[in-house]
Amino acid sequence: MIKEYLRSRLRVIIILLVIMGIYASSYLLFDMPPVTVLYPLALSLTVLVTAGVIDYLTMSAKHRKLKENEMPDTYDLIEKDYQEIIRKLREEEELAHRRSTSDYNDMVEYYTVWAHQIKTPIASMRLKIQSEDSELARSLDVDLGRIEAYVEMVLTFLRLGSDSTDYVIREIELDEVIRPAIRKFSRDFIARKLTMDFEPTEAVVLSDEKWLSFVIEQVISNAVKYTAAGGIRIYMHDPGILVIEDTGIGISKEDLPRIFENGYTGFNGREDKRASGIGLYLCRRVCDNLGHGISAESVPGEGTKILIGLNRQKLGIE
Numbered sequence: 001m002i003k004e005y006l007r008s009r010l011r012v013i014i015i016l017l018v019i020m021g022i023y024a025s026s027y028l029l030f031d032m033p034p035v036t037v038l039y040p041l042a043l044s045l046t047v048l049v050t051a052g053v054i055d056y057l058t059m060s061a062k063h064r065k066l067k068e069n070e071m072p073d074t075y076d077l078i079e080k081d082y083q084e085i086i087r088k089l090r091e092e093e094e095l096a097h098r099r100s101t102s103d104y105n106d107m108v109e110y111y112t113v114w115a116h117q118i119k120t121p122i123a124s125m126r127l128k129i130q131s132e133d134s135e136l137a138r139s140l141d142v143d144l145g146r147i148e149a150y151v152e153m154v155l156t157f158l159r160l161g162s163d164s165t166d167y168v169i170r171e172i173e174l175d176e177v178i179r180p181a182i183r184k185f186s187r188d189f190i191a192r193k194l195t196m197d198f199e200p201t202e203a204v205v206l207s208d209e210k211w212l213s214f215v216i217e218q219v220i221s222n223a224v225k226y227t228a229a230g231g232i233r234i235y236m237h238d239p240g241i242l243v244i245e246d247t248g249i250g251i252s253k254e255d256l257p258r259i260f261e262n263g264y265t266g267f268n269g270r271e272d273k274r275a276s277g278i279g280l281y282l283c284r285r286v287c288d289n290l291g292h293g294i295s296a297e298s299v300p301g302e303g304t305k306i307l308i309g310l311n312r313q314k315l316g317i318e
Contacts, residue, residue, distance in 0.1 A: 001063070005056050020044055108158050115155045122148055142187050149221055153279065156214055160285050167208045167289065174203040174242065174310070178234060181217045188224045195231030203236060205310040207290055215283045215294070219244045219306045222279060230303070240311035251298035259296060260284040 006013070020041060062072035071083050126144055129137040159166075182196060189196055205212075223232045223246035230247030237243045251259060258264045262281040287294040293309030 001060065002056070005059055008059075009052075009055070016048060111154060112158055115151050115158070118151055119148075122151070138187065138191060142191050145184070145187060149217070152214070153218070153282065156282050156286070157278065160282065160289075167211065169206060169208055169290075171204050171206055172209045172212070174201045174205050177209055177213050178216060181213060181220055182234070184217060185220055185224055189232075192224065192227070194224065194227055194229075197231060197233040197235075199233075199235040201236040201242065203240075203310070205240070207292065207310065211286050211290060212292075215286050215292075215308065216242075216244070218279045218283050219308075223248060223304070223306075226304075237307065240309060242308040242310055243305055244308070245303060245305045247303040250300040250302055250304055251296065252300050256296060256298055260294070 024041060062074070065072040071086070074080060074083070122144055126141065129140050129144075178198065178201070182198060188194075220232065220234075223244060227246045227248035232247075233243075233245045235243055235245075255264075260280050260283070263278065264281075284294055287308065293307075295307050295309075296304060297307065298304040
């Protein structure tokens with residue numbers, strides 16, 4: 001701090017020293033006794049040091065206030081001008097923030113209403129095709145399932161961006177979360193002729209049932225999408241580590257570290273134009289909020305493993 005102060009006042013210090021040197025030289029040129037030179041110099045230095053200490057303390061107080069985002073009192077015209085500029089910038093920033101928040105809330109409200117309203121025609125179409133048992137009806141039913149998954153993804157994205165969420169952390173039976181997720185994709189397994197090997201975990205974990213269900217469903221959905229032959233296996237690898245493994249096309253070594261980034265689709269996504277690169281990103285966001293871990297292992301051409309770490313610090317049970 002002292003170095004910064006001396007650097008900021010260096011020009012003034014040099015000017016004062018030059019002036020004192022001029023006075024001292026004048027005394028010496030007229031052959032005046034040394035005491036007549038040294039005494040005024042000593043007084044001048046005393047005044048300068050005292051003024052410098054006061055100025056340093058004043059600057060330190062202003063610095064502390066500024067670090068606390070407070071405007072210090074000042075009588076300096078330039079400082080007043082700077083403070084006025086900062087005040088106007090703050091007002092503009094607050095106004096822009098209020099407008100941005102209002103626009104975002106309007107957008108969230110619109111898409112939330114849309115996502116809920118779109119469920120009605122989806123349910124209606126499903127009822128209409130349930131009475132038919134044909135290849136077309138089964139294909140349409142699978143497509144409707146995909147649309148429902150995309151709508152749920154939109155709602156999840158909106159909920160994660162909101163100021164509050166409806167997390168209910170409690171002990172839940174993991175198998176009671178996995179089984180409904182598997183049943184949800186049963187038509188996809190049949191349509192794509194994929195096998196499902198589920199080994200009951202018999203585990204009880206501390207989590208939120210609804211949000212954990214979203215993560216598991218999203219991972220299964222990705223596994224189904226990128227698996228043309230073979231099947232999917234769900235099992236507990238180690239205590240607290242749930243594994244969802246497929247025999248799909250796999251993920252390249254270059255893409256693997258980035259698959260949980262927002263919007264990142266990688267090589268597989270570029271091949272599949274429908275990929276949004278948001279599903280696994282949402283999974284990571286949800287897992288972070290729940291205190292769970294999520295990672296991936298993959299070999300191109302052999303398949304992918306998604307590992308969900310369900311161990312977490314135990315909280316109060318709701």
